[in-house]
Amino acid sequence: MTLRCDLIIRDATLIDGTGGPRRRGDIGVTGDRIVVIGDLGAASADREVMAEGRVVAPGFIDAHTHDDQAVLCGPACMLCKTSQGVTTVVVGNCGISLAPVAMSERPPPPLDGVCLPEWWIFDSFAAYAERLEKTPSAVNTFALIGHMSLRVGAMGRDLDRPATDAEAERMRKWLAEALAEGAAGLSTGLFYAPSKHAPTDEVIAVAEALREHKGLYVTHMRDEADGVLDSIEETLRIGQSVGAPVVISHHKCAQPENHGRSKETLPLIERHAMRYPVAFDMYPYTASSTSLGARKPRPDVKVTVATSVPHPEMAGRDLFEVAEEWGVSAEEAAARLMPGGGVFHNMAEEDIRRIMAHPLSMIGSDGGPNAKHPHPRLWGTFPRVLGPYSRDLGLFDLETAVHKMTGRTAAVFGIPDRGVLREGAFADLVLFDAATVRDRATFTEPRQVADGILETWVNGQSVYTHAAGASDTPAGRLLHRQAAA
Known part of the structure; x- marks a missing residue:
């Protein structure tokens, strides 16, 4: 009997997300899964795409986003991601998440910039998950719970002090409930005013909920400038105290006097990684973006x-x-x-390249979807790594670039059956032209679709083509963490 699939992509250069070498072949999809990879000359499909040697890779996983609101606004709202080949976004970063605390008045910065005031309506993670199920996004969502959101819920506007034991326990309980309802971990933003007065012990007390639920600890550290080394040490102390794997968000060496200090930070992280699970994400730009009051x-x-x-x-x-x-x-x-x-132009290119090339790095955009004039990373991060950094500069080969966006990210966050091309994995896929892929978003014109990303599929459904733009297909799902045994 002739094999029949819903979709066959023929004559593709397959880069499987593991970091292993590319190969030529076909890939067959039925439903939401990859069912066969190889020579499918004898097979047929409802739709066939001729790749003509162009690359098929796993859909990219954006390791660091603030898309908590955007994923609730319909498939078209995610054009900034699907046009880059992104199929999964990690939300709830930097201590800011829309759940599990509802807010009746405008939250303090930077919470009010990440999500608009009218969206702070979810008093549990289950309520957020239910909304996402009712109005699915074009992309998959993997969600963290923000310590800053918990802190505002427990302490109101009286934030310029440590939490009391009772307040910390309230935060811990809320976090435990959210983890039981499908959230994947805790994020902090200790750099920001609503959390900077939280001592290490307060964070550990709240993060105790991670132990039972095997959640992640993800952090915008207390200091990415002069005190970056001390902040790395604090980060590892928190993670180790509760037995949680650690992810350092958007690792950087900020401000001109700290340029070049990745020569210090990366060996320190490496030493910790030899005995404890720690990783970091980064974005390929020398400018950061945050609240105007942050610096x-x-x-x-x-x-x-x-x-x-x-x-x-x-x-x-x-x-x-x-x-x-x-x-x-x-x-x-x-x-x-x-x-x-x-947008703050406060980093050095030498650090960006050194951090990006490091084996522990993953790629995350950290874009601000609500900004009127956003940082170009919102639209350009992933093609910028594939084109200018991998192909043009030769910072690493294409297989490594794809791995940092797919298989490595899925492994660090514990996202099963994503980030790899293999039979039985979910059909999150991107087709791109390795010779032409590049970012077009700039600091002056940030809302620009990339070149060379030809089509993106989420759970087997096409959500973007370069020719037609975003589809209205609500293909995304809420994803759950699967902790290592």
Whole structure:
């Protein structure tokens, strides 16, 4: 009997996500799974795609996003990701998650910039998961619970102090309930005002819930600048105290005086990784993006306004030019623009390349989907790694680039049957042209679809083609963590 599939992609260069060598072949999909890989000359399908030697890889897993709200807004809202070949997003990062705390008034920054005030309506993770099931996204969602959200729920606006034992226990209980309902771990954003007064012991007390549920500890560390080494040590202390694998978010060496210090940070992380599970994600840009109030402006760091609630017309403008126009200091201008976000050009290319090339790295965009003038990483991260860094600069081969976006990420987060091309795995796939793939999003024109990403499938369904754009197919699902035995 002739094998028949729903979809066959023929004559593809298959890069399987493991880091192993590419090979030529066909791939057959039925339902939501890859059913066969090899020479499918005798098979037929409802739809056949001729790859003509172009690459088929597992769909990319965005290790660090703030798409908590975007995944609830319909398939078209995820064009910024599906057009990059992203099929799964990790949400709830930097201590900020839409669940499990509902908020009746505007939350403090940076929570109010990551998710708009009217979206803070979910008083449990189960309620968030139910909404996601009713209005599925184009991509899969893997969710963390934010310590900052828990802290605001337990402490109100009285955040400039450590939590009491009772408040920490309330946070721990909420986290435990969310983990039981399908969340995958705890994230922190100890750099930010709502959490910076949380001592290490408070975080450990809350994170105790991870032990029973085998959850992850993911962190925007307390300091990515002068105190970056101490922050790495604190991060590992927290993870080890509760037996949770550690992921360091968007690893960087921020501010000009710390450029080059990845020569110190990476060996330190390596030493920890020899005895404890630790990984990190990063994005391929020398500029960060966060709340305008997160860092004091300084003349040697260019700042572009990404969004401003009181002055939306200033999005895309240079902060120092705005300050001059208003006749005030840059610090006062930033205050006037709040609530708002900015792009901070505070990293060095040498560190970006060193961190990206490191074997422990994964790729995450950390994009801000609600910004009027977003950082280009929202639209360009994954093609930028594949094209300019892998192909053009030769920082690593294409197999390694794909591995950092797929198989490695799935293994670190414990996402079963994703991130690899193999029979029986879910059919999260991307077809791209290795010769032409590249980012087109720039700091001046950030909302640009990449070149060379030809088609993206999620759970066997096409969600994007370069020719037609985003489909309206709600193919995504909520994914759950499977902890290592």
